[in-house]
Structures are given as structure tokens and as C-alpha cells.
Amino acid sequence: MSKPAIPNITLEACHSLSDxxxxxxxxLAGTDNPFLRYEFFEALESSHCTSENTGWKPCHLVFRTEGEIAGVAPAYLKSHSMGEYVFDWAWADAYRRYDMEYYPKLLIAVPFTPSQGPRLLLDPQLRNALNPRQIHNLLDTLVGHLGAHSWHLLFPSAEDQQLLQQDEQLHRIGCQFHWHNQGYGCFEDFLGRLTSRKRKSIRKERRQVAEQEISFTRFHGRDLPDHVLAAFYVFYRATYLKRGQHPYLSRQFFEQIRQTMPEHLHVIMAIKDGKMIASALFLSGKSTLYGRYWGCLEEYNHLHFETCYYQGIELAIDLGLQIFDAGAQGEHKLVRGFEPVLTHSWHGIAHPGFHDAIEVFTREEAEQVMAYYEDAKTVLPFRQNDGA
Structure with missing residues (x-):
């Protein structure tokens, strides 16, 4: 049965969220996912974290039917590939070696956020009428109008995947590790699902943190004091400075989301001898806890695992959330009860020669990722009689 036709579907770009x-x-976006909130993108722009100067020029997409807005998507004209977590540096280098321009490119994504979720925020009637070929054609045409050379849609939801799935298009897969709540009432319930050896290992890690006389205090966004947020930002900034980079996000950004969307915000602070020594910031959605930012000034044994993972698991259990997405990569999460999850991205490359070469690369890469994904499932720490 064919989809109902909606006439005059157009796609345009706005260079400010305020448009x-x-x-x-x-x-169109709802309020369940913190990374899709208007307030989130507004804070990025007003704090100048996403601007032409930072290489993240806002270029948000607007779908119209009969002249009326029927869909939006967060998008940026990028002059580099930093902060994306789907790496195309090799593609850009290939263009450079042939004396061709790879940038600017159109990126449809949530900045600095490797978390799956809706990217095409469409009215249900428009979604029902669109097909993958139309979506790809609309994006290809817009790229030409913008003077870009490619488009990239990162970490879409399963629903968006159905609208993007087209065999001849460039599709990449990746692997992350997420924790799943099986109705646990407390952290010990979770440990009870693990093998004896893994259970003892985690208890030992947590005990060694406690033996260093480190304790933890949890702050909700509605009750997050200035001095705690200030300390968190020092730790967050240090994470980047240790790698010789500037942080993507400013203190103003965090202050603004504390004010405009505090219901999503959670900070866990590690304390030793009455002093704050490390911190992690989490954002909560309707069913998922997102572990996003962490930092410390001095290294302590197992402090990162405790602050970012075990404290996060406890927070997810207390909030009744089903999934804990602790960020990209990190196969060390496997032995701590995080399960492999496939992620996706779609890419439109204007140059036919490079399109064909990249298509070969994505097919080979997908085979390797799928093999890695299957191998990862074999080393999960759950007891076999749990069927994990």
C-alpha cells in the first residue's frame, strides 16, 4: 500500500534557532529527551558554543508542507570534524590529497553528544508520507544550495532509521555500551545478576574507593548551588586541558541549562577530607540516563569507574530509568554490566568518485563492527542462567 502523498514538501535552512x-x-520535539529541547540548543547558541567561530554554524533544517512548518532537525555547517564521535578524518584527508574541499559539510546531529535519538523531528502526517528517496533527495539538493559538499546524519533513532534506510546510500554502524535496568531495586540487585568473579571485582573496586575516604553527594538541577556548579566546571575543563584541548562547552552553557531545564540535570560530586575532588554530570530523559561530562584534578584508584558508572547505575535505579547511556566507546564497560549496542549514521557525498570509494569503506567497516559486536556479547559478565 503506497504512502499518502503530501504536495509541496520543501526543505530549507535557518541560521539561528530563533528563526x-x-x-x-x-x-515537534517534545520534552522527553533533554538533547532535543529547544532550551538545550538555545543555550548552545547564546553561550556561543555553536557559532561560525567555533566551526559549528547553526543551520537548522525546516520542512514545510504547503508553506507551513511540518518538521525540524538540528543541523550545523561544519568547518571541521571535531565533537562528532563518528570519525571522518580520513575522508577529509583524502579530499585534501586530491586538492579538493571537504568542508563545509552539513551535519545533522546534537553537538558534542554521541547519544542515539530522534534527529528528524517530523509531524506524524509528514513522516507517514515521506520515503527514504525523498529524504535523501531533499538533503542532497539543500547541500548544493548551501555550498556544502556532503551531509551527515548521526545517531538517529530506530524510527528515523526506517526513513533513512536505502541500499545505495552510505550507512555506517558503530558500537557503544549501555546498561539496562532489569527492574532492580538497588545496586545489589544488579550485582546479583553477575557471575561471582565479576561481582567480587566490582565490590573490590568500590571498597577501594571507600578506603581512600572518598564519599559522594548527589545534586539535582533544581537544587544545584553555584559553588558546586563552579567546581564541576573546573573538573570538566581539566579533562580537555589534559589533552591539550579547549572544552567544547562554556560555564555559561551549564548555568543556562541549570536555569532553563533543571529537571533533566544531575551532578554527582566526589568529596575527600571535606573538599570536592571530582565530579560527573548526567542528564535524564523519560527512560534514559545520559552520562556526559566528567573531570578530576588528581587521580585516585577506581574513582572514574565509581563516579561515572557505579554512581550512575545507582542514579538510574533510583530514578526508575530503563537505560544508562554512559557515552561513546569504552569496552571496559563490558565487564561492568554494560551491553553492546549498535549505533548508526547516514551520509550523502556529492562527489560520485568519492561516494563510490567511501561506499566500499563503509561496507568493510560494517563487517568489522558486526564481528566486534558479536564478540563483545560473548564476554558479558552476567550469569548464563539469566539468559544475558
Whole structure:
């Protein structure tokens, strides 16, 4: 049965979030996912974290039917590939070696956030009418109008995947590790599902943190004091400075989301001898806890695992959330009860020769990722009689 036709579907770009009515974005995006909130993107722009100067020029997409907004998507014109977590540096280098421009590129994604979720925020009637070929054609045409050379849509939801799935298009897969709540009432319930050896190992790690006389205090966004947020930012900034980089996000950004979307915000602070020594910031959605930012000034045994993973698991259990997404990569999460999950991205490359070469690369890469994904499932720490 063919999809109902909607005439006059157009796609355009807005170079400021303020060009899109707040209520329209809210109607299409909802409020369940913190990374899709209007307030989140507003904080990125007003704090100048996403700007032409940072290489993240706002270029948000607007779908119209009969002239009325029927869909939006967060998007940016990028002049580099930093902060994306789907790496295309080799593609850019290949263009450079042939004296061709790879940038600017159109990126459809949540900045600095390797978490799966909706990217095409469409009215249900428009979603039902669109097919993958139309989506790809609309994006290809827009790229040409923008003077870009490619488009990239990162970490889409399963629903968006169905709208992007087209055999001849460039599709990449990746592997992350997420923790799943099996109705646990407490952390010990979770440990009870692990093999004896893994259970003892985690208890030993947690005990060694406690033996260093480190304790933890949890702050909700509605009750997050200035001095705690200030300390968190020092730790967050240090994470980047240790690698010789500047942090992607400014203190103003965090202050603004504390004010405009505090219900999603959680900070866990590690304390020793009455002093704050490390911190992790989490954002919660309707069913998922997202572990996003962490930092410390001095290294302590197992402090990272405790602050970012075990404290996060306890927070997810207490909030009744089903999934804990602790960020990209990190196969060390496997032995701590995080399960492998496939992620996706879609890419439109304007140059036919490079398109064909990259298509070969993505097919070979997908075989390697799938092999890695299957291998990862064999080393999960759950007891076999749990069927994990």
C-alpha cells in the first residue's frame, strides 16, 4: 500500500534557532529527551558554543508542507570534524590529497553528544508520507544550495532509521555500551545478576574507593548551588586541558541549562577530607540516563569507574530509568554490566568518485563492527542462567 502523498514538501535552512518558533519546535520535539529541547540548543547558541567561530554554524533544517512548518532537525555547517564521535578524518584527508574541499559539510546531529535519538523531528502526517528517496533527495539538493559538499546524519533513532534506510546510500554502524535496568531495586540487585568473579571485582573496586575516604553527594538541577556548579566546571575543563584541548562547552552553557531545564540535570560530586575532588554530570530523559561530562584534578584508584558508572547505575535505579547511556566507546564497560549496542549514521557525498570509494569503506567497516559486536556479547559478565 503506497504512502499518502503530501504536495509541496520543501526543505530549507535557518541560521539561528530563533528563526523557528519555540512552540513549533516543542510540539515537534517534545520534552522527553533533554538533547532535543529547544532550551538545550538555545543555550548552545547564546553561550556561543555553536557559532561560525567555533566551526559549528547553526543551520537548522525546516520542512514545510504547503508553506507551513511540518518538521525540524538540528543541523550545523561544519568547518571541521571535531565533537562528532563518528570519525571522518580520513575522508577529509583524502579530499585534501586530491586538492579538493571537504568542508563545509552539513551535519545533522546534537553537538558534542554521541547519544542515539530522534534527529528528524517530523509531524506524524509528514513522516507517514515521506520515503527514504525523498529524504535523501531533499538533503542532497539543500547541500548544493548551501555550498556544502556532503551531509551527515548521526545517531538517529530506530524510527528515523526506517526513513533513512536505502541500499545505495552510505550507512555506517558503530558500537557503544549501555546498561539496562532489569527492574532492580538497588545496586545489589544488579550485582546479583553477575557471575561471582565479576561481582567480587566490582565490590573490590568500590571498597577501594571507600578506603581512600572518598564519599559522594548527589545534586539535582533544581537544587544545584553555584559553588558546586563552579567546581564541576573546573573538573570538566581539566579533562580537555589534559589533552591539550579547549572544552567544547562554556560555564555559561551549564548555568543556562541549570536555569532553563533543571529537571533533566544531575551532578554527582566526589568529596575527600571535606573538599570536592571530582565530579560527573548526567542528564535524564523519560527512560534514559545520559552520562556526559566528567573531570578530576588528581587521580585516585577506581574513582572514574565509581563516579561515572557505579554512581550512575545507582542514579538510574533510583530514578526508575530503563537505560544508562554512559557515552561513546569504552569496552571496559563490558565487564561492568554494560551491553553492546549498535549505533548508526547516514551520509550523502556529492562527489560520485568519492561516494563510490567511501561506499566500499563503509561496507568493510560494517563487517568489522558486526564481528566486534558479536564478540563483545560473548564476554558479558552476567550469569548464563539469566539468559544475558
Amino acid at each position: 523557528i518558533p519555540r512552540e513549533t519546535w516543542k510540539r
